[in-house]
Amino acid sequence: MLRIGLIGFGRMGAPICANLVKAGHPVAVFDADPDRESAVIECGATWRPSPFEVAANAEAFITVLPGSAEVDAVMSDAVLDALEPGATWIDMSSNTPTAAAVIREHAHARGVDVLEAPMGGGPDDADAGTLRLFVGGDSELLARHRPLLEVIADPNKIVHTGGPGTGYTLKLLVNLLWFGQAVATAEALLLGHRAGIALDVLHDTLAGSAASSEFIRRDLPGLLAGDYLASFGLDHIHDQLAIVTSLARDLHTPHDVADAVRRIHQLALERFGPVDGELLAVALLEEQAGLRLRR
Template identity: 45%
Template structure:
């Protein structure tokens, strides 16, 4: 997503891009001269390696991080003017940003890219909201798949059951927008399974640190880890469903 975001911002601002493969250079030297640093990275591990780049920023320069990651990284890195705004959407789809923090320049940049969903005043608040949203999404992948497999074992056609789910109390954005794809064997290859597990592990760590119940969600974490072991670090954010389908087929 970094390249299309850079192109869009370049329509209104002077933009210098860095990518270790496609736009190499010295990111520390580049950071020293900017008013705003916008980062789009694979995950929290890559964000945690930004220490030298952030140290080169002027204290009054904005760091706008669009990475989906860990809300704790901003306190660890300690840049004084930080907004975290992980995104939902992707190529060919509108972008929505879960915004943590308040900054006029960040708002202007984000408005040029998509829609802002202000979450809270802390830089990590948007990350927390995005992670929780994804937790429920990954949980639905597992729960809906298990429900359909049970219905199928008891003689119901999955597509007939899908229509019933869509018009009843079990309706959701997942059922409405993604279940047909799942039934067609499309496991949403727009996001890596290893990144799914990384996000779920972050959520489990946060729940443990805060001492809150996480029993049901821990099962979701375990099944996605097992899917990663089965299929490897491939693209497919609904591959936990395929794992369950394979297990059901072996028992039939």
């Protein structure tokens, strides 16, 4: 059993913590919200009042945070100094390759190993221990920590993406395509419905056609029932899409479609504010059309 330090006890961090405890790992936890202390203790973990105290005894130090700003705020030099040489920092946050690179260099200078393992899936997947992980870093380090990660994720969905930065990048690309599919599907449905095609016919036909996607098969029924997926902040979504377009500019690849997806989410952010809702860009399109996508 590894001594685990966990930073972040939110929608994803709490079920991850519970699974680690069930597997027999001693887990010390810090969260920026002190009101979560009782839930941490009830989960079977130990509450610590600072990231420094979590790091001080951790063999595996796991961050489960919304984005790069939150990771930067936690991963100070003091926290890195508290980690013992040979410990491993595993970042499961929706981080960026550029932001993480600086912290990774500081960690390596102190003898701390680093794996990036951003997640695919939602709170239900975290609860079931069936997350998808996009793991960037040394393959031997991944092999050493695979038993730990298999407590959190489906063993068949732990993908080694390559060297440092590739895990973050692949997760960003998955997000780009998913959010792009969401708004493209919404535009098609609004047009088809306005033209007189019933939503049930649109859904069933698209799901069985060459235009089908995971979004149409799995997530569209929830949208048609009025669920905008309040599991992630619209501001963080826009930040991630902006990072994708910035990365494309830096690497000199086309990104007109990616930038269009980003602009739609920027308009949604301006309309609704930094609230939770992965499909609020669709709500914006519905407002613009004066038509709700409801069965």
